[in-house]
Amino acid sequence: MAQASRANGKSRSRSRSANGASQQPSASTRDYSIAAVGRALDLLEALSRIGPAPLATLASAARCTRTAGFRLLRTLEARGFAIQDEARGMWRLGARWSVLGRAAAEQGALAATAMPILTALGKASGENAYLRVRDGLESETAAIFQADPGLRLYSEVGKRQPLHAGSGRLLLAHAPEAVQTQVLAQRLPRFTPATRTDSAWIAADLQRIRARGYLITTDEVVAGAASVAAPVRDASGQVVAVISVGAPTMRMRPPRPRALLPVVLDAAVKLSRLLGAKLPDPVIKPAEPAKRPASAHHGSVSEATAIPALASSGPHSIFR
Numbered sequence: 149m150a151q152a153s154r155a156n157g158k159s160r161s162r163s164r165s166a167n168g169a170s171q172q173p174s175a176s177t178r179d180y181s182i183a184a185v186g187r188a189l190d191l192l193e194a195l196s197r198i199g200p201a202p203l204a205t206l207a208s209a210a211r212c213t214r215t216a217g218f219r220l221l222r223t224l225e226a227r228g229f230a231i232q233d234e235a236r237g238m239w240r241l242g243a244r245w246s247v248l249g250r251a252a253a254e255q256g257a258l259a260a261t262a263m264p265i266l267t268a269l270g271k272a273s274g275e276n277a278y279l280r281v282r283d284g285l286e287s288e289t290a291a292i293f294q295a296d297p298g299l300r301l302y303s304e305v306g307k308r309q310p311l312h313a314g315s316g317r318l319l320l321a322h323a324p325e326a327v328q329t330q331v332l333a334q335r336l337p338r339f340t341p342a343t344r345t346d347s348a349w350i351a352a353d354l355q356r357i358r359a360r361g362y363l364i365t366t367d368e369v370v371a372g373a374a375s376v377a378a379p380v381r382d383a384s385g386q387v388v389a390v391i392s393v394g395a396p397t398m399r400m401r402p403p404r405p406r407a408l409l410p411v412v413l414d415a416a417v418k419l420s421r422l423l424g425a426k427l428p429d430p431v432i433k434p435a436e437p438a439k440r441p442a443s444a445h446h447g448s449v450s451e452a453t454a455i456p457a458l459a460s461s462g463p464h465s466i467f468r
Contacts, residue, residue, distance in 0.1 A: 187212050188220050192241070193424050195230065196384040200240040258389065259291040259305075261422055262380075266293035266391070269415040273408050275393040277415075278303060279380075280315060282323055285331055287316035290389065302373050302394045312336045312350055313343050314369035315377035315392045320350075321357040322379060322387035328354065342367035362413060363390075364405045366397055374400035376408045378416035383424025391416045 187210065194209035195201070201209075207217035221239055224230035228244035252258070262279045270277040270293040279291040280303075287310075289303040303309075311320040311331050320331060332347040344350055357363050366374040377392035393412055413430035420427050 184220075187216060188224070191217060191220050192224070192229075193383045195239065195241050196382075196424075200233065200238040202237050203239065206239060256290075258423075262291050262389070262391070262419055263293065265415050265419045265422075266291055269293070269391065269393065269411060270295040272411045273393045275299065275395040275399075275408070276301060278315070278375075278392050278394060279389055280319065280392070281389045282311065282316075282319040282327075283308070285311065285327065285334075287311055287319050287390075300373075300396065302370050302375075309369060310337060312345070313339060314365050315363060315375050315390050317350070317353065317365075318357055318363040318377050318379055318390045319387065321354040321363075339369050340367050340371045342371075344368070362409060364409070366400070372397050374405060376405050376412045378413045380416050381420040381423065381425040381427065385425065388423070389419075391419060 190210040191206060191212065194206050198205065198209060203214055203217055203221065206221070207214045210217060212220075221230050221232070224242070225232060227242075229242045230239055231242045232239050258281065259279065266277040266279060274295055276295055276299055277293045278289060280287045281290050282288075286308045289305055289307045292301065292303065292305055294301060309316055311317060311323070313336075320328060323331075328351070332351055336345040336347065336350075337343075338345050344353070362376070362378045364374070364376050373394055374397045375392045375394045377390050379387040380389040380391055382388045391412065393408055410430065417427050417430055
């Protein structure tokens with residue numbers, strides 16, 4: 149009995165810290181996850197990326213058995229979050245997600261998720277950091293981190309701008325073809341002498357932007373302002389936003405824009421992963437000579453990157 153008591157005493161003493169406090173797992177280190185909920189979310193993310201798809205494909209993508217996948221899909225179907233085409237055996241997301249999408253947008257889910265990333269980007273770069281989204285035929289500033297109150301802001305939350313100039317052109321590059329056609333069919337406004345309004349040149353640049361994976365612009369929207377921007381993707385692989393740093397051109401003379409590129413790309417990848425995107429770490433290739441018309445001045449910089457382009461496999465995103 150005495151030995152058992154001493155053993156219990158030693159056990160209790162080991163569970164206490166040096167100051168006598170009991171050692172308990174902190175709330176931040178405890179695992180509160182529920183396996184079934186995790187599998188359901190994996191399945192939904194698989195649906196958003198590759199749906200419509202058969203059960204076997206979805207179960208494989210979600211790393212669960214067909215039996216578990218089937219039961220989860222039937223549960224989601226009963227609540228309107230999944231639909232099965234019984235004739236073809238294909239599953240797709242249900243219409244109930246549109247309600248959640250509107251609620252997420254109204255509650256500022258994307259901006260709230262992005263703010264820690266924007267804060268880190270602003271502190272790392274020493275420049276203002278911006279998040280912009282596409283709304284119809286325009287871009288809208290969704291969130292801003294001001295690195296220094298003395299730095300000039302080139303936008304404010306809620307400000308809308310056309311898609312053909314500045315970092316908004318990165319959003320246009322990943323917009324549906326119908327949106328691109330509609331934008332380029334308009335008479336495009338010129339904000340500065342460096343604003344490109346030639347629809348043929350812009351159409352070609354959209355291809356270059358998709359290939360290189362980022363956009364560096366100078367003087368396109370505001371004279372004396374430069375930006376370095378990268379795309380933000382959601383779980384379906386679609387570009388839902390653009391993250392950028394903006395600064396006066398006097399602080400953004402080469403090679404500084406390219407020096408800032410790694411931190412901007414890293415911020416975009418981190419935010420994309422928070423939204424469920426499966427992305428590798430960004431790797432930048434050595435700069436390639438830019439090929440420009442003799443009349444070109446300022447505007448976007450043509451450089452290459454090793455970031456692979458993700459296919460947009462479906463229209464579903466709660467952030468659109």
